[in-house]
Amino acid sequence: MEFVNIAGLTSELDPVLDILSECGCFHMEPASNHSSSDGGYGTLKEENPYVSILRLLGEISSAAKIKYEGADYSDIENTDMRKHERHLNALKNRLNGLIADRKAAEEKLKAYEKALEQVNHLTGLDIDMQKIFSCEYIKVRFGRLPADSYEKLPYYEDKLFYFTPFTQEEEYYWGFFFTPVSCAAETDEIFDSLYFERMRIADFVHGNTEDALTELSAMIDENRANFENYIQEINSVVEKEKPFLDKLFSLYKSQHDTFDLRRMVAVMEDKFHIIGFVPKSESERFMDLFDEMESVSVLMQPADANGKLQPPVKLKNNKFTQPFSMFVEMYGLPSYNGINPTAFVAVTYTLLFGIMFGDVGQGLVLAIAGALLWKFKKIALGPILTRVGISGAVFGLLYGSVFGYEELLDPVYESLGITFLPFKIMHNVAPILVAAIAIGVLIMLISIMINIVMGIKNKHYAEALFGNNGIAGLMFFGSILFGAVGTLLGMKIFSPVYVAVFIILPLIMMFLREPLANWVRGKKYEAEGGIVDFIASNFFEVFEFLLGYATNTLSFVRIGGFVLSHASMMLVVMALAEQVSAAAVPIVIVIGNIFVMGIEGLLVGIQTLRLEFYEIFSRFYSGDGRPFTPVKINYDENIE
Amino acid sequence: MRINNRRHNATVAKIRAMYGKRLSAEDYAQLASYDSVSEIAEYLKKNTHYGKTLASVDTVMIHRGLLESLLRRHNFETYFRITDFENIGRTEFYNHMIIEAEVDVILSCLRYINAKSDSQITELPIYINRYASFDLIEIAKIRSFDELLVFLKKTPYYDVLKDERADANGRVDFSVCEIKLRTYLIGRIEKAVSGYGRKEADSINSMILTDVDLINVINAYRMTAFFGENEEEIEKIMLPFSGRLSAAKQREIYSAPDEAEFIRRFSKTYYGRLVEEMGCNMNDLERNANLLRLKYAKLALKTSSSAAVSVYSFMYLRGIELRNIISIIEGVRYGVPSKEIEELLVI
Numbered sequence: 001m002e003f004v005n006i007a008g009l010t011s012e013l014d015p016v017l018d019i020l021s022e023c024g025c026f027h028m029e030p031a032s033n034h035s036s037s038d039g040g041y042g043t044l045k046e047e048n049p050y051v052s053i054l055r056l057l058g059e060i061s062s063a064a065k066i067k068y069e070g071a072d073y074s075d076i077e078n079t080d081m082r083k084h085e086r087h088l089n090a091l092k093n094r095l096n097g098l099i100a101d102r103k104a105a106e107e108k109l110k111a112y113e114k115a116l117e118q119v120n121h122l123t124g125l126d127i128d129m130q131k132i133f134s135c136e137y138i139k140v141r142f143g144r145l146p147a148d149s150y151e152k153l154p155y156y157e158d159k160l161f162y163f164t165p166f167t168q169e170e171e172y173y174w175g176f177f178f179t180p181v182s183c184a185a186e187t188d189e190i191f192d193s194l195y196f197e198r199m200r201i202a203d204f205v206h207g208n209t210e211d212a213l214t215e216l217s218a219m220i221d222e223n224r225a226n227f228e229n230y231i232q233e234i235n236s237v238v239e240k241e242k243p244f245l246d247k248l249f250s251l252y253k254s255q256h257d258t259f260d261l262r263r264m265v266a267v268m269e270d271k272f273h274i275i276g277f278v279p280k281s282e283s284e285r286f287m288d289l290f291d292e293m294e295s296v297s298v299l300m301q302p303a304d305a306n307g308k309l310q311p312p313v314k315l316k317n318n319k320f321t322q323p324f325s326m327f328v329e330m331y332g333l334p335s336y337n338g339i340n341p342t343a344f345v346a347v348t349y350t351l352l353f354g355i356m357f358g359d360v361g362q363g364l365v366l367a368i369a370g371a372l373l374w375k376f377k378k379i380a381l382g383p384i385l386t387r388v389g390i391s392g393a394v395f396g397l398l399y400g401s402v403f404g405y406e407e408l409l410d411p412v413y414e415s416l417g418i419t420f421l422p423f424k425i426m427h428n429v430a431p432i433l434v435a436a437i438a439i440g441v442l443i444m445l446i447s448i449m450i451n452i453v454m455g456i457k458n459k460h461y462a463e464a465l466f467g468n469n470g471i472a473g474l475m476f477f478g479s480i481l482f483g484a485v486g487t488l489l490g491m492k493i494f495s496p497v498y499v500a501v502f503i504i505l506p507l508i509m510m511f512l513r514e515p516l517a518n519w520v521r522g523k524k525y526e527a528e529g530g531i532v533d534f535i536a537s538n539f540f541e542v543f544e545f546l547l548g549y550a551t552n553t554l555s556f557v558r559i560g561g562f563v564l565s566h567a568s569m570m571l572v573v574m575a576l577a578e579q580v581s582a583a584a585v586p587i588v589i590v591i592g593n594i595f596v597m598g599i600e601g602l603l604v605g606i607q608t609l610r611l612e613f614y615e616i617f618s619r620f621y622s623g624d625g626r627p628f629t630p631v632k633i634n635y636d637e638n639i640e
Numbered sequence: 641m642r643i644n645n646r647r648h649n650a651t652v653a654k655i656r657a658m659y660g661k662r663l664s665a666e667d668y669a670q671l672a673s674y675d676s677v678s679e680i681a682e683y684l685k686k687n688t689h690y691g692k693t694l695a696s697v698d699t700v701m702i703h704r705g706l707l708e709s710l711l712r713r714h715n716f717e718t719y720f721r722i723t724d725f726e727n728i729g730r731t732e733f734y735n736h737m738i739i740e741a742e743v744d745v746i747l748s749c750l751r752y753i754n755a756k757s758d759s760q761i762t763e764l765p766i767y768i769n770r771y772a773s774f775d776l777i778e779i780a781k782i783r784s785f786d787e788l789l790v791f792l793k794k795t796p797y798y799d800v801l802k803d804e805r806a807d808a809n810g811r812v813d814f815s816v817c818e819i820k821l822r823t824y825l826i827g828r829i830e831k832a833v834s835g836y837g838r839k840e841a842d843s844i845n846s847m848i849l850t851d852v853d854l855i856n857v858i859n860a861y862r863m864t865a866f867f868g869e870n871e872e873e874i875e876k877i878m879l880p881f882s883g884r885l886s887a888a889k890q891r892e893i894y895s896a897p898d899e900a901e902f903i904r905r906f907s908k909t910y911y912g913r914l915v916e917e918m919g920c921n922m923n924d925l926e927r928n929a930n931l932l933r934l935k936y937a938k939l940a941l942k943t944s945s946s947a948a949v950s951v952y953s954f955m956y957l958r959g960i961e962l963r964n965i966i967s968i969i970e971g972v973r974y975g976v977p978s979k980e981i982e983e984l985l986v987i
Contacts, residue, residue, distance in 0.1 A: 146706060146710075148709065148713070148766050148767060149766075151766045151769070152761055152762075152764070152766055152777065154777050155761045155777050155780055155781070169696065170695065170696035171693075171696045171697070171710075172696060193759065193762045194762070195703050195705065195706040197698065197701050
């Protein structure tokens with residue numbers, strides 16, 4: 001990364017910002033915070049002139065329910081913003097008018113449909129409805145009564161009303177109640193208390209049920225056609241204007257975002273100052289972009305030239321490791337001078353996943369699924385699935401497992417004369433668990449060594465030399481493991497000298513890591529809370545370190561656990577297949593494989609990631625870097 | 641004879657699955673944020689397990705009373721869905737929901753008699769009519785206590801209430817009747833579970849008695865804090881059972897001269913210590929007691945593999961959920977700020 005200073009006359013600022021937003025390799029920093037404060041630099045406080053036209057475009061997109069896409073706007077000859085605003089306002093008004101008409105038509109249609117639904121509940125009524133409602137001495141109400149309330153009607157047997165249901169629909173009875181005019185108030189009160197929902201049959205409903213239904217159906221058809229015409233008209237306007245709107249949006253969004261960069265520019269009188277970072281590989285091309293601007297000077301400096309600015313990080317990875325940068329970014333990027341752990345993650349993740357998901361058939365299916373996900377959906381997990389799937393297939397070859405068939409590859413190995421393969425999982429439970437711990441121990445030791453190298457490089461001596469993940473920790477952990485393995489092999493290793501030098505001494509170093517680190521730096525150490533506090537806190541911390549070594553080591557047993565669980569689950573699938581008829585066997589095998597692949601793939605993926613983050617990263621990686629985010633136009637409609 | 645009730649694992653699993661569909665804190669917050677009953681009904685219809693019951697309801701027009709009635713019926717039907725699942729409803733214990741509903745109807749009738757009102761019919765849960773031991777339409781026509789006794793003559797409730805008399809104004813001592821009816825209900829449940837295995841019976845009894853303890857505490861607290869009643873008056877309306885609160889401990893609390901002392905004495909009890917552990921404000925006694933009841937029911941549902949315990953605790957939790965919804969409806973109708981409504985909820 002190179003630290004870039006760009007200075008020039010403010011008359012050249014706009015073209016400079018255009019270049020920066022188009023070059024795609026410039027990470028911009030707010031210059032006003034870092035330009036010499038006594039030099040009198042200030043910031044540009046101007047209102048972005050493109051906000052209003054973008055808002056107008058936003059209103060049109062929400063009215064027309066469209067989404068703008070980035071488009072080439074180079075063929076827009078006239079860039080008169082006012083003219084464009086006038087055009088957009090006219091379009092907005094036209095659309096709003098059409099939308100209001102469509103809404104009115106929709107409401108009318110709903111009213112007719114509601115009336116139709118009401119009349120449908122009066123099937124069999126052979127009297128003109130308007131005549132029923134115009135009775136002189138009888139009040140008639142139409143509506144629906146909850147089923148529970150209908151059951152309560154016998155309670156009112158002495159009251160002067162009559163409810164006649166026409167239809168029953170789920171929880172309601174639809175019908176009329178009739179009551180003498182003199183009892184109307186009381187009856188209305190009763191029906192109110194019974195939650196009767198009165199419906200007023202619209203004035204446009206005439207005749208008996210049959211006539212009314214015919215008439216309403218015709219009215220609905222007519223209005224639906226009307227409603228659809230409006231929709232078509234709106235669609236045709238939108239369709240015609242959309243390409244131009246995309247271009248206008250791209251043009252003004254680009255100008256808006258470029259103008260917004262001014263907030264990060266420092267200015268003094270007629271001069272401006274811009275700072276940022278450019279990747280080393282792009283620096284020459286970047287410099288060339290300003291060749292023709294005589295008043296603009298570009299100065300490249302080492303990335304750490306400005307002590308206050310932490311350089312951003314752009315991970316460099318090869319084709320194999322690239323997809324795994326997703327996991328590293330998820331945890332946090334490395335600091336600028338830190339180690340890029342992607343390669344380590346790529347190797348360990350692929351290896352661990354493959355060990356746990358060992359099956360030739362399932363591994364290949366996973367690899368193909370990953371490739372398809374990437375090809376058609378551009379899902380970032382796809383390439384990872386391809387890699388770990390292949391790894392699973394390779395280990396499947398070693399285990400001799402193909403879609404759960406554990407004996408399928410036996411003849412192949414026999415014909416090749418390989419006697420030690422396939423490695424039958426279910427017959428080798430103990431070796432698998434021991435191997436899992438051995439892999440874990442190896443990974444932990446490598447992680448500790450990386451931490452030591454990084455610690456010394458960054459002058460973090462306390463951690464690198466005396467920490468639990470430093471030389472002291474390596475000595476302690478390594479010597480315990482060496483001693484344990486040696487003892488198992490019948491060697492006598494734990495002699496008093498061995499214990500004193502390789503076990504007790506590292507423990508003392510870990511206990512005294514802070515005073516010792518100060519001693520290495522040539523500084524005096526003073527315990528903050530007094531000597532008692534120092535002893536107590538360090539005692540418990542060292543105790544926690546010891547527990548950590550044990551639990552972290554055992555944590556890797558899960559590798560063996562998942563190897564076994566994968567094999568066991570497939571064993572269950574095979575056992576189920578034996579229970580069903582011959583015709584159903586392929587179905588059970590296919591569904592069983594899909595199920596195991598889904599469950600195991602998810603579990604193994606998560607567990608491996610857990611091992612990476614908790615057991616590996618925690619030893620040497622802090623993830624406190626800043627991402628490299630080059631300036632670019634964001635074609636998102638939301639503007640602040 | 642011991643009733644083997646532990647076989648109904650499918651019912652227990654079904655109940656737990658149904659419990660999984662309970663309203664969440666986010667649902668309650670959403671409901672409390674609304675401005676009208678219509679919005680509440682719409683949310684319940686679209687987003688909760690009440691949806692099917694409310695499917696044909698026009699939420700724009702819905703009356704609060706109808707909404708509450710439908711939600712109550714939903715719970716009642718849920719109960720029968722559970723007991724019908726493995727046909728466990730035929731044993732005596734599973735009648736308690738119907739007995740409880742009948743007791744509530746009789747108490748409602750007494751309230752209307754005392755109020756000299758004839759509109760009981762509107763609030764009657766008519767959907768229990770086909771399960772009840774009396775006709776709900778007929779009980780709604782009763783206007784005096786004597787008529788009620790005659791009406792109940794052929795039911796077990798007659799013996800429970802036969803010694804009570806209305807005064808010159810036709811009013812009957814509602815509190816005494818309520819205690820008698822609730823005591824009868826609890827007695828029926830205790831008798832029903834006596835046939836179960838010891839562990840299961842203990843589990844149900846413990847739940848019921850804990851509930852009784854806390855109901856008694858809430859009632860005694862109300863009488864002390866709001867009406868300044870003395871120990872003798874308080875004891876009259878206490879349910880004659882005790883769980884973890886011994887009779888002596890109960891007397892000690894009831895004899896508290898004022899609200900502050902009542903709370904102080906309660907805080908020294910087993911339940912008081914639990915409230916303290918939960919980190920609740922000790923002064924909010926009524927809510928704390930309800931939270932404890934909720935906690936016990938949740939624990940029972942989570943840990944028990946007995947169908948009877950699961951049914952009892954699940955229906956209790958459904959009851960709390962319903963009360964929370966009703967609190968929200970009331971709060972929304974009276975324009976109470978959503979934060980205050982949420983503070984009233986037992987969740």
